Amino acid sequence: MHLTMPRAPQPARALHQMPARRAIDHAAARQTLGHLHDAYQWAVYAHTLADRTNHPAERLDAAAMLAPLAALTGHADQAVTTYRHLVDLATAELGHSHERTLYARAGMAEAHHRVGRCEKAIRDLADVYTTATQRHGPEAPVSLKALTQLACLYRDCGWRDLAHRCISVATTTAARYLPRGDPHRTRIADIDATPASENHRAVCTQARPSWPALSGVSTARST
Numbered sequence: 001m002h003l004t005m006p007r008a009p010q011p012a013r014a015l016h017q018m019p020a021r022r023a024i025d026h027a028a029a030r031q032t033l034g035h036l037h038d039a040y041q042w043a044v045y046a047h048t049l050a051d052r053t054n055h056p057a058e059r060l061d062a063a064a065m066l067a068p069l070a071a072l073t074g075h076a077d078q079a080v081t082t083y084r085h086l087v088d089l090a091t092a093e094l095g096h097s098h099e100r101t102l103y104a105r106a107g108m109a110e111a112h113h114r115v116g117r118c119e120k121a122i123r124d125l126a127d128v129y130t131t132a133t134q135r136h137g138p139e140a141p142v143s144l145k146a147l148t149q150l151a152c153l154y155r156d157c158g159w160r161d162l163a164h165r166c167i168s169v170a171t172t173t174a175a176r177y178l179p180r181g182d183p184h185r186t187r188i189a190d191i192d193a194t195p196a197s198e199n200h201r202a203v204c205t206q207a208r209p210s211w212p213a214l215s216g217v218s219t220a221r222s223t
C-alpha cells in the first residue's frame, strides 16, 4: 500500500505563529514529495518567521530553504535577494570560506545568471571555485560542484570550449581522487552530455568573453 504524508495545513490557515523550525520542516517535507509550490509557500513563511527571531541557525536554514525554492518556482528576483541574504548570514555565522557559505555564493551566482547578469555570475562563481580549491582542495565536493556549475554557466552562454575545459579539469580531478561510482563522477559525466539551456538565450548578455576566464582552474591539481 502506498502511504502518503498527511497534508500539512497551509501557511495562510495557521492561526497561531509557529516556530520557524516547524515551518522549515514543513517546507522540506513538501519539497521531498515534489510539491515545489507548496514547499515554496512554506519556505516564504519560515523565512518571515525566522527573520523575527534571534536564532541565527533558524535564519540561516530558512534562507537556505527559500533561496533554491524561489529559483525553482520561477521567482528569479526573489532568488537573488534571498541568496544575498543567505550569503550575508552564512558569512557572519560561519566565515567566508566555510562550505555552506561557498555553496550559498555559488547559488547566488546561478541566480544572477538566471536573470542575465552573466559576466558577474561567472566572475563570482570563478572566485568561489578558487576559494574552495584553496581552502578545501580541488577534490572537495564544494570545489567540484563550483567547477561543474561554472561549466554550466559557460555552456549556457554559448562558450562550449570554456565549458569543456572546466569539465575536463573536473573529470581529471574526480578520476584521481574519487572512487568509481561516486555520485560526483556521475554528475560530471551527465553535465558533459547536457546541451545548453534554450531558456538562457532569452536573457543572456554575453556577446564575447570579457573576463579573466578560468584563473581558478589553473590552480587545480591536474595530471
Ligand SMILES: [Zn+2]
Residues within 6 Å of the ligand: 116, 118, 156, 157, 200, 203, 204, 205, 206
Ligand atoms: Zn549568458
